Amino acid sequence: MPLEILLVLVVGGIAGITLLVHLTGRSQRCVLSLETAREQWVRHFPEDTVIDVTVAHDRHAALVRTENGPGLLWSFGADTVAQRLLDYDLLDRTDGFEILFHDFGTPKAIIHLDDLERPHWRNLMEPA
Template sequence: MPLTVLIPMVVLGIAGIALLLHLAGRSQRCVLTPVSAEMAWLRQFPGDRVAEATVARDGHAALILTDHGPGLLWAFGADTVARRLLDYDLIDRGDRLRVVFHDFTAPTVTLTLDPFERRHWLNRMQTP
């Protein structure tokens, strides 16, 4: 098959699949509840015992307290990412809290929290 036919077929096929997934609602960010946050955490760290799951008001992040210490779970598209809060920096920018992990596999995450949530999360994140 000539490339002049193959390339448009591949490009249109990928675009069509992306459009179908978007129309089916598969491109929306997941919204967490305390139960779904706990289940998502246990999917990543099955040996942990979750003591508390505090979900942000926008539903796109959760602070997880476990027997191994605090952890952070956040929406990454339709799935979630979970990291233990072991080696990180916090940058407080008023209405946003930026967490910079010292791990090349974890991205920097920016959390949108109201002032009450931000204070609560800061206290809980620094709990040993």
């Protein structure tokens, strides 16, 4: 098969799959509620007992308190990422926080919070 035809088939296939995923709604960001945040945290950390969950107003992040300490759960595309708040840098932004984890494998988290949420979240994230 000529390379030109193979290239068209590969590019067309990738574009078709991307379009199909988008049209079926699978490309939307995960929206969290108290229940889904609790379920997603337990999916990531099955040994944890969740004490409390605080969901951001935009519903794309949640602060989870467990017996093992606080953790952060946030939307990463259609899935979620969960990380314990042990070793991180918290940077203020005009629209919330940017959290840089000192774990090489964890992406930074940009959490959008309004002016009322920001002090409450900062207080919950501080070590006890």
